[in-house]
Amino acid sequence: xxxxxxxxxxxxxxxxxxxxxxxxxxxxxxxxxxxxxxxxxxxxxxxxxxxxxxxxxxxxxxxxxxxxxxxxxxxxxxxxxxxxxxxxxxxxxxxxxxxxxxxxxxxxxxxxxxxxxxxxxxxxxxxxxxxxxxxxxxxxxxxxxxxxxxxxxxxxxxxxxxxxxxxxxxxxxxxxxxxxxxxxxxxx
Amino acid sequence: xxxxxxxxxxxxxxxxxxxxxxxxxxxxxxxxxxxxxxxxxxxxxxxxxxxxxxxxxxxxxxxxxxxxxxxxxxxxxxxxxxxxxxxxxxxxxxxxxxxxxxxxxxxxxxxxxxxxxxxxxxxxxxxxxxxxxxxxxxxxxxxxxxxxxxxxxxxxxxxxxxxxxxxxxxxxxxxxxxxxxxxxxxxxxxxxxxxxxxxxxxxxxxxxxxxxxxxxxxxxxxxxxxxx
Numbered sequence: 054x055x056x057x058x059x060x061x062x063x064x065x066x067x068x069x070x071x072x073x074x075x076x077x078x079x080x081x082x083x084x085x086x087x088x089x090x091x092x093x094x095x096x097x098x099x100x101x102x103x104x105x106x107x108x109x110x111x112x113x114x115x116x117x118x119x120x121x122x123x124x125x126x127x128x129x130x131x132x133x134x135x136x137x138x139x140x141x142x143x144x145x146x147x148x149x150x151x152x153x154x155x156x157x158x159x160x161x162x163x164x165x166x167x168x169x170x171x172x173x174x175x176x177x178x179x180x181x182x183x184x185x186x187x188x189x190x191x192x193x194x195x196x197x198x199x200x201x202x203x204x205x206x207x208x209x210x211x212x213x214x215x216x217x218x219x220x221x222x223x224x225x226x227x228x229x230x231x232x233x234x235x236x237x238x239x240x241x
Numbered sequence: 242x243x244x245x246x247x248x249x250x251x252x253x254x255x256x257x258x259x260x261x262x263x264x265x266x267x268x269x270x271x272x273x274x275x276x277x278x279x280x281x282x283x284x285x286x287x288x289x290x291x292x293x294x295x296x297x298x299x300x301x302x303x304x305x306x307x308x309x310x311x312x313x314x315x316x317x318x319x320x321x322x323x324x325x326x327x328x329x330x331x332x333x334x335x336x337x338x339x340x341x342x343x344x345x346x347x348x349x350x351x352x353x354x355x356x357x358x359x360x361x362x363x364x365x366x367x368x369x370x371x372x373x374x375x376x377x378x379x380x381x382x383x384x385x386x387x388x389x390x391x392x393x394x395x396x397x398x399x400x401x402x403x404x405x406x407x408x409x410x411x412x413x414x415x416x417x418x419x420x421x422x423x424x425x426x427x428x429x430x431x432x433x434x435x436x437x438x439x440x441x442x443x444x445x446x447x448x449x450x451x452x453x454x455x456x457x458x459x460x461x462x463x464x465x466x467x468x469x
Contacts, residue, residue: 062343064336069270069314071335072277074347075327081280083352086359090279091272093363095265136279136366141413143435158249158399160293161309166366170275172263176309179258182251 094170102133103167120144128167137165156181242294242393245301249401250444271310276359278317283362287320290423294395295319371414377432377460383409384466385436387458395423398462402454405442406466410455411435418459432460 076082106128110117120127124142128134142164145153157163158181163171174180248254266272281287287295295316296304304312321327339345379385389404390396397419413433421429440452 064340065311065314066268066270067339067343068336069273070339070347071332072314072318072321072327073273074339075331075335076277076280076321077348077350079326080350080352081284081326081355082277083350083355084347085351086280086356087273087276089356090276090359090363091266093360094275098363099265134366135364136362140366140369141371143411143413156249158401159247159397160296170265172260173267173309174257174259177258178248178251178254178305179256182248182254 098135098137098165099169100167102131102169103164106131106133106167121146133166135166137163142166158182242297242395243391243400244297245304246297247400249399268310274310274314274317278313279359279362280355281317281320282367283359286324286326288422290395290417290419291320291425292316293419294423297395369417371416372430374415374430375432377412377415377434379409379412379432379434379460379463379465381409381411385409385463386466387436387462388464392420394420396420396462398458399456401443402438402456402458405438407436407438407442407456409434410437413457416459418461420459420461434458434460434463436463 073082073084073087077084106120109131110120116127116130119130121144124144125140127144128142147153161171161176161181163175165171266275278292282289282292293316296312299312299315299319303315307315318332322329322332384406385408386406387398387403390398391403411434413435415430416433418429418431421427434457435455436458438454438456440448440450440454443454
């Protein structure tokens, strides 16, 4: 017996439908636009794009240099562009002595074009509040990952509407790039 | 604005909650909110700085009690009303209508031109390229002190980074100043830098050894540091 009818939908559902219907009537929206945009973010924009660029950098030293020198252009080479960081991308490298974390303490800036829509934890106060001063202890306590040497830590706060800086993880053991050491894990 | 959105260094929000195999959206209504906000910017009804500031002024208590897409919804509603695209009363009346008629479908409308325009922005972005002027006042390595100002409006200078010494790390280019752009005061392009701070400068005895914080800051947030 249709149990999904037993609970009324939350107010926000009606509110959003009201807003949608008004915008459709005013010629500013169509349900087709909603469907197509959402489909793109669900299927085509995601962390596989960033992974593609990083994997290329692990095996192609010349590409790695271009990626670090001009992230926007190097990502465009692989057809990676779009809304959410695409106007200017700065790529920074994790090294054996410097590990980078990226946080937006003021809102939720995130490099959509290489990582997709941000996960809930990235946008949550629990991540945004302590990250700028407790990077090392936060990372080692909150995530199950290989411990990271306490030798050096950087925290980066992208504050601009126009650029984002994903941190490129180090190459895994066995990849061919001689300048990158074996890695423990990727940045979020 | 010294609001609760300025979260850097706050205590007490508990552990990070990670969701395994997290979906892109958690509810259908979130999808519509994302797209309506995109349309607000594609149609240049408002800009991203106005959008962020409308979240900041949604109400301090409510900000902490609501989700990311509820923040977006609050901002989109506020701006559509303030920009006279919709009226507050018609939004309330329509909400009551859908509450009473939850199965009523949305109006049908096709708009290939709008679809093409929005998809173009999704794929290519809304380029706000670096501008040629003004020339940067600082260069990498320069010592600077952030201003200790307390603006009631929008700013991208976090509270925890005011009145502190740092060094210019990178010059990013010249970009729209959010502090002006969020308040209808034009683009006011300014040099944008990555500024590097020693963690101890910002966090005192809570700082972690050898940590540094890099923050993107516009030139008017910075003053030259006196030589010591």
